[in-house]
Amino acid sequence: MAISKLLPLLLLLISTSTSTADQCASPKSSVSSDLPLFHIYGKCSPFASSTPAPSSWFDTVHLKMAREDSARVSYLSSLVVKKKGPTSVPVASGQQLMQTANYVLRARLGTPAQTMYMVVDTSSDSAWVPCSGCAGCAGSTIFSPSNSTTYASMDCGAAQCASVHGQACTSGPSPCTFGQSYGGDSFTATLSQDSLTMAGDVIPTYSFGCLTSVTGGGFIPPQGLLGLGRGPMSLLSQTSPLYSGVFSYCLPSFKSYYFSGSLRLGPLGQPKLIHTTPLLRNPHRPSLYYVNLTSVSVGRVRVPVPASSFSFDPATGAGTVVDSGTVISRFVQPAYEAIRDEFRKQVGAGTYSSLGAYDTCFPATAETAAPTITLHLEGLDLALPTENTLIHSSATPIACLAMAAAPNNVNAVLNVIANLQQQNYRVLFDVTNSRVGFAREICG
DSSP states (O other): OOHHHHSOSEEEOOOSOOOSSGGGSOOOOSOTTEEEEEETTSTTOSOGGGOOOGGGHIIIIIIHHHHHHHHHHHHHHHHHSOOSSOOSOOTTGGGGGGTOOOEEEEEEETTTTEEEEEEEETTOOOEEEEEEEEETOOOSOOBOGGGOTTOEEOBTTSHHHHHTTOOOOSSSOOBOEEEEEETTEEEEEEEEEEEEEETTEEEEEEEEEEEEEEESSSOSOTTOEEEOSSSTTSHHHHTHHHHTTEEEEEOOOTTOSSOOEEEEESSTTOOSSOEEEEOBOOTTSTTSOEEOEEEEEETTEEOOOOGGGTOOBTTTTBEEEEOSSOSSEEEOHHHHHHHHHHHHHHHOOSOOEEETTEEEEEEGGGGGGOOOEEEEETTEEEEEOGGGTEEEOSSSSEEEESEEEOOOSTTOOEEEEOHHHHTTEEEEEETTTTEEEEEEOOOO
């Protein structure tokens, strides 16, 4: 399978080295855990051979990413409904990311350190990597446990084994093994611990799944996965003394070809002046970052939307989440149609066309009439600049509203504030103080 198909569209790269080109140099920062962020198809990407020509940038970045979004949103929606059984989230609970793996973290695992590229997801908890001897693993980077002097498999009696739904001990101690299925794909893994290094920080006994077999059609990211959710097996939970349950990221605009932003771990260096909204908790899906979206304005018009479209309901999973892995914001059908219709009315283009996931495309000459869309969250109003609401075709002079309806299925109860709408904002996740914040910042 080609690298361009396997690798995600956005690259989160931790590195101690810097590019010789000034544009690709890591930003100077006094914060030790301030990590550079690159677009995988951008000029600074180490996967430069996959960089598309400027003429195909729209098709590669916007159309492909938005097309894959539907699968991710459908999977997110399927997970938020109330289910019987434990509420702890198993390893690979971030399977929704297997549909659209947007960010990759370059970390170092083991002693001596082995470089691993791990998909990062704010809507999942645990970590796993492809390990040597894994049957069916297709990644270009494979972790070798035998080459690490600090590696250890975890016993079936360990508390973490129950959290990943591992096999209980029956006739004596044995390694904790577990399996996970996803559509036509599945994998098995051994729960393990080893030293994880990110930037200058070392987590000496990080728990993760060491993949032993993978089967299916290629939905499972070959790079592995690192969860930034807030469940018991997440990075934040395992590093609570180090990062105090706090991280933020700043995603540059897609217009920035060099696409250099940052992920910041821990409270040090986070913005002092930032507007925040309460972080809500769904006990049936504790990893997701739910917020209270109360309404949406298009221009000066508060769009009439049924209250049920935005209401938070843990029993059904309804509500709104902030997610790094979804590309364009999705709203349940009644809400999206109301937003879209008011937007079309104010643009006044007359005729609108569809393009991929976008159903409101119009001549770029009418763009000056495009109104500001404001997301009204509890405690703050998030007014989205034009670059966060419109995308443009490089082949034809058209602009499209960069939002869409949630997939129409029985679990379509979830609204998602996606990464395109978060661009050029410092987005703060403060689990300790139960809040999510947004501060305007030019990320590139």
